[in-house]
Amino acid sequence: xxxxxxxxxxKVMEGLEAVRMRPGMYIGRTGLRGLHHMLWEIVDNSVDExxxxxxxxxCVTLHRDRSVTVxxxxxxxxxxxxxKLGVSGVEVVFTQLHAGGKxxxxxxxxxxxxxxxxASVVNALSEYVDVEVCxxxxxxxxxxxxxxxxxxxxSGRPIAPLTETGRxxxxxxxxxxLPDKRVFETLDMNFETIAKRLRELAYLNKGVTFKLEDQRxxxxxxxxxxxxxxxxxxFVKYMNExxxxxxxxxxxxxxxxxxIVVEVAFQHNDGYTENLFSYVNNIATGEGGTHETGFxxxxxxxxxxxxxxxxxxxxxxxxLAGEDFRExxxxxxxxxxxxxxxxxxxxxxxxxxxxxxAVEYAVTEKLTPFLEDLKNGETVSKMVDKAVKAAKVRExxxxxxTMAREKSKLENxxxxxxxxxxxxxxxxxxxxxxVEGDSAGGSAKQGRDRRFQAILPLRGxxxxxxxxxxEAVLSNDEFRSIITALGxxxxxxxxxxxxxxxxxxxxxxxxxDGAHIRAILLTFFYRYMRELITNGxxxxxxxxxxxxxxxxxxxxAYDDSELSQAIEKVGNGYALQRYxxxxxxxxxxxxxxxxxxENRSLVCVGIEDAAEVEHLVTVLMGDKVGPRKEYISEHANxxxxxxxxxxxxxxxxxxxxx
Numbered sequence: 082x083x084x085x086x087x088x089x090x091x092k093v094m095e096g097l098e099a100v101r102m103r104p105g106m107y108i109g110r111t112g113l114r115g116l117h118h119m120l121w122e123i124v125d126n127s128v129d130e131x132x133x134x135x136x137x138x139x140c141v142t143l144h145r146d147r148s149v150t151v152x153x154x155x156x157x158x159x160x161x162x163x164x165k166l167g168v169s170g171v172e173v174v175f176t177q178l179h180a181g182g183k184x185x186x187x188x189x190x191x192x193x194x195x196x197x198x199x200a201s202v203v204n205a206l207s208e209y210v211d212v213e214v215c216x217x218x219x220x221x222x223x224x225x226x227x228x229x230x231x232x233x234x235x236s237g238r239p240i241a242p243l244t245e246t247g248r249x250x251x252x253x254x255x256x257x258x259l260p261d262k263r264v265f266e267t268l269d270m271n272f273e274t275i276a277k278r279l280r281e282l283a284y285l286n287k288g289v290t291f292k293l294e295d296q297r298x299x300x301x302x303x304x305x306x307x308x309x310x311x312x313x314x315x316f317v318k319y320m321n322e323x324x325x326x327x328x329x330x331x332x333x334x335x336x337x338x339x340x341i342v343v344e345v346a347f348q349h350n351d352g353y354t355e356n357l358f359s360y361v362n363n364i365a366t367g368e369g370g371t372h373e374t375g376f377x378x379x380x381x382x383x384x385x386x387x388x389x390x391x392x393x394x395x396x397x398x399x400x401l402a403g404e405d406f407r408e409x410x411x412x413x414x415x416x417x418x419x420x421x422x423x424x425x426x427x428x429x430x431x432x433x434x435x436x437x438x439a440v441e442y443a444v445t446e447k448l449t450p451f452l453e454d455l456k457n458g459e460t461v462s463k464m465v466d467k468a469v470k471a472a473k474v475r476e477x478x479x480x481x482x483t484m485a486r487e488k489s490k491l492e493n494x495x496x497x498x499x500x501x502x503x504x505x506x507x508x509x510x511x512x513x514x515x516v517e518g519d520s521a522g523g524s525a526k527q528g529r530d531r532r533f534q535a536i537l538p539l540r541g542x543x544x545x546x547x548x549x550x551x552e553a554v555l556s557n558d559e560f561r562s563i564i565t566a567l568g569x570x571x572x573x574x575x576x577x578x579x580x581x582x583x584x585x586x587x588x589x590x591x592x593x594d595g596a597h598i599r600a601i602l603l604t605f606f607y608r609y610m611r612e613l614i615t616n617g618x619x620x621x622x623x624x625x626x627x628x629x630x631x632x633x634x635x636x637x638a639y640d641d642s643e644l645s646q647a648i649e650k651v652g653n654g655y656a657l658q659r660y661x662x663x664x665x666x667x668x669x670x671x672x673x674x675x676x677x678x679e680n681r682s683l684v685c686v687g688i689e690d691a692a693e694v695e696h697l698v699t700v701l702m703g704d705k706v707g708p709r710k711e712y713i714s715e716h717a718n719x720x721x722x723x724x725x726x727x728x729x730x731x732x733x734x735x736x737x738x739x
Contacts, residue, residue, distance in 0.1 A: 097176065097205035097236040101227075101264070107202045112266050114689075117274060119206065122199030123151040123256050128282055128363055130155030131289045132417060136253065139282075140292040141275060147268035147297075148209075148259040155253050157216035160243060169243035171212055171223050175204045176237060200256075204237035206264050213255040220247040227261060234263070276305045277693050284319070285363050285415055287312030313346035313413045320358075320411050320692060323699045323708040324350035327409070327467060328460040334447035339435060340419060343443035345376065347412035349464055353471075353550050354608055355407040358692050360415045361423075361431050367615065367691050370424070370431025375440030376414050377403050383445055384468065387452045393465060401472050404573070406464070408471040411695075414440065478552050500566050501526045501536040513537060513566060513582040514622070514676070517589035517598050520664035521671075525588065528668030529676055535582065537566050542598060546605045547702035560605060569610065577612045585613060586683065588622040588675065590662040603686060604702045607694070614686055623682040624663055624675045631655040637674045639682055 100107050108115040120141070130136040136155035143149055159170030166173055178201050204210045210225040223243040227236045260268055272295050279291040288310060295303040309315040317331040331348040359366045359373050366372070381403035388394040388401065416436060424430040452461050503511055513535045516522045522538025529536060543559040551572055554560050564571050568581040587602050589595035599621060606613050613619050625637035627644045631651040638644040648655065660666065666674070675681050688694050700708045 097178070097201060100178070100202050100205035101234060101236045108206070111264055113269075113271065116260055116265050116267065116270060117278075119203050119258070119260055120149055120151070120270065120275065121278070122203050123149075123258070124278075124282075125363070126199060127151055127153035127155065127254070128286065128289075130254075131286050132363060137288065138290045138292070139279075141279065141294070143270060143272070143275075143293075143295045143297055144257075145297050145299075146259065147270075148257055149270065150255060150257040152255040153253045154251070157214040157252060157254050158212070160214055160216060160221050168239075169221075169223070171214060171221070171243050172239055174200045175210060175212065175223075175225055176201060176239065178202075201237070203256075203258055206261055207237070207258040208261045209259050210237065211257040214243075215249050215251040215253055215255075218248060218250070219245055220249045220251075222246045272303055274689075277690055279305070280307045281316075281365075281690065281692060282363060283307035283309050284312060284316035284413075285360055313344055313415060316413050316692070317346045317348050317411050320356065320696050320699075321348055321350055323696070323703055323705050324352060324411075326350045327463040332448070332451060332460070334443065334451070336443035336446055338439040338442045341436060341439040342417040343372075343440050344415045345412070345440075345443060345447075347410055349409045349467060350411065352409045352548050354409070355404070356411045356695050357407070358413045358695075359431075360413070361421055361436075362417055364423075365691065366423075366429055366431050367688065368424075368430035371433055371437040372414055372416050372431050372440050375437035376412070376444060377407070378437075379441040379444035380406055380448070383448050383452070384465070387449070387461075388465060393469070401468050402475065405468040405471040405475060409467060416440070474550060474552075478550070478555075499537065499540075499562060501529075503533050503535045504531055505533045507533075508581050509583050511535065511582045512584040512586060514586045514588050515539065515563065515602065516663070517595055518662075518664060521588070521590075521662065521666075524663065524666055524668045524671045525676065528670075528672035530672075534676065535566070537562060539598070542594075543601050543605065545601050545702055546608055547698065548704060551609070554605070554609065563605075567610075567613075569613075571609050575610055575612065577616060580613070580618065583618065584620055584683075585618055586620045586622045588624070588663065591624060591626055592661065595662075600702065604698055606686075607698060611688075614688055617685055617687065619686040620683045621686060622675055623684065624660065624666070624671075626660060628658040628660065628670075629655050630658070 108118040124139065124141065127136065127139045130153055131139060136153045138154050140152045141149065142152075158174055161170055162168065163170060163173050166177070168176075204225050205227070207225075208227055212223050212225075214221045221243050224240045225237045226240055227234060227238070229235075262268055272293070276293055279293055283289060283291045288308065290306065290308040293303075293305040311318070312333075314331045314333045321331075327349040331346045333344075333346040335342065335344040337343070357369075357373060357376070359369060359376075361370075361372065381401075384406045385394070385400045389396075394400065416431075416439070418433065418436065418439075420433075422432040424432045451457055505511055510533050512533060514525055514529070514537070516525050516536060516538050519538050519540060522536055525536045525538075539559055541559065544554065544557040546554050546560075554571070555564075566581070567585070568579050569575055569577060570579070585606075587599050589598045603614075603619070606619055623639055625639050626641075627638040627647070629636045629638060629644070629647040629651055631654060634651055636647040636650060638647045648657075663671065663675075673680060697712075700712050703709075
């Protein structure tokens with residue numbers, strides 16, 4: 082019998098109640114990423130003031146009670162009474178969804194916050210929000226709180242109207258908010274994540290100072306301050322600092338067309354991969370868009386025109402391809418524009434058609450005279466030489482790819498012997514486990530569910546593809562097997578539509594060799610099949626570190642904290658086993674702990690900060706030892722090396738058979 086559906090079943094949520102009811106619609110999720118999203122909403126408002134020339138300092142402070150303060154020296158939120166709503170501008174901004182000064186073009190020429198929901202969403206999902214505005218020589222304050230009223234939570238209500246509290250010479254807005262523990266899984270924001278984002282914003286907003294202070298630990302304050310007078314030029318230098326560059330200074334220029342401000346900086350290194358990072362109104366556009374298309378097209382045309390003018394290319398010679406001129410390039414393209422149209426909810430691809438001609442105009446008008454200026458002769462010569470060599474290698478690689486395709490047809494039978502494919506033909510359900518070693522591969526083949534799980538064992542450590550050309554990758558047996566198994570092709574031929582497996586799971590030992598293999602495979606996917614990562618197809622399998630057994634009761638622990646909980650559950654007289662490798666597990670154990678979708682732990686690999694990922698891949702996988710040593714010394718916790726020995730001693734003390 083079906084339940085009657087009437088108009089009384091239609092629920093109308095007033096004010097900020099909708100945000101509290103469905104926070105994921107506004108901040109993505111309620112874990113750490115959503116918590117940081119709250120901060121970005123407030124920071125972006127301050128950055129919009131700076132991007133429009135009204136502020137030159139933004140300060141973020143993390144407090145001991147897990148509240149956060151964001152302060153800028155901009156104009157301050159308007160404090161006057163809104164003519165329609167009858168309350169102050171501050172109250173409107175923090176209590177009304179889709180309200181703000183960014184819908185018209187008068188208050189903000191350029192804005193990253195397009196929907197007017199940022200401040201009100203933060204208010205809806207916080208225990209309290211305190212707002213201080215300094216403007217016109219006066220200080221104004223207003224506090225908003227969320228509280229329980231019977232069974233209902235009332236979100237973001239003003240405690241009192243906006244009040245004048247003093248006089249000041251300062252100008253700007255200070256917002257302090259405490260995220261609501263009833264909403265978020267954690268309130269502990271990550272200092273390094275915030276620092277990286279503020280550094281990125283400092284590069285994108287030349288001359289603006291960003292300060293970060295962490296007061297959460299007594300006697301252990303942490304501070305960061307970023308300000309870059311070189312802007313995008315400094316950004317490119319940072320990303321290239323551990324690479325060998327072809328010329329000393331990045332090529333930088335800016336231009337304005339039809340109200341769109343275009344800034345470009347690029348520099349070539351002796352590597353072979355192209356790294357293009359684009360932004361619109363300080364928002365990273367990881368999926369590219371019309372501005373990236375414009376940059377690539379204009380760079381190719383301007384460089385080919387120069388090569389023909391200088392007789393580097395003769396009339397009978399074909400033009401060089403765009404990828405030839407972009408080999409080894411690190412480039413940043415940043416736009417400031419009105420009425421931005423992003424494709425999709427994630428703001429990661431620019432759709433404005435007018436952005437392409439604006440970028441093409443900037444590159445053509447500024448790069449052409451740079452190339453023709455004799456004082457830049459050495460730099461230009463190195464750019465052209467690299468492109469000409471890249472074209473020759475491209476032709477060689479094309480032939481190698483053709484051979485590889487033919488080879489893969491011939492070698493399909495041996496691969497099938499190595500790859501244990503699944504019986505299911507629905508790619509959306511299928512999984513490929515890339516497993517370290519034949520021993521673990523054998524256990525995985527026996528323990529898997531053949532209907533949807535395929536196994537590809539690695540018989541040796543694959544090639545580190547960082548700073549290797551494509552033909553070297555294609556000649557590596559391990560990578561050839563992976564490419565053939567996935568069915569997507571590689572590099573320019575990559576097509577995600579032909580992917581045979583929805584999940585690609587890297588399964589390696591929890592030791593140094595296993596970590597190295599994971600790093601090598603992730604570098605390969607990042608360099609040559611990046612869409613697999615950005616579309617959420619690459620995972621890391623987490624095998625357990627410990628097995629705790631007492632009689633017939635068995636508990637697997639994946640880290641030291643889970644081990645402690647397991648020991649507490651079983652009590653004294655247990656046996657403790659530390660797994661040194663996947664090969665120590667029999668097929669049933671491997672299925673139960675690591676492969677069974679009901680029990681296993683997987684980490685989905687993603688890219689949150691593309692520029693930072695590029696920098697880290699170069700540091701950790703490049704050929705310069707110094708930066709890698711420095712990074713490891715700064716970030717590695719060498720105190721963990723004795724963790725297992727200490728656990729064993731503790732276990733023996735408690736009466737375990739260790």
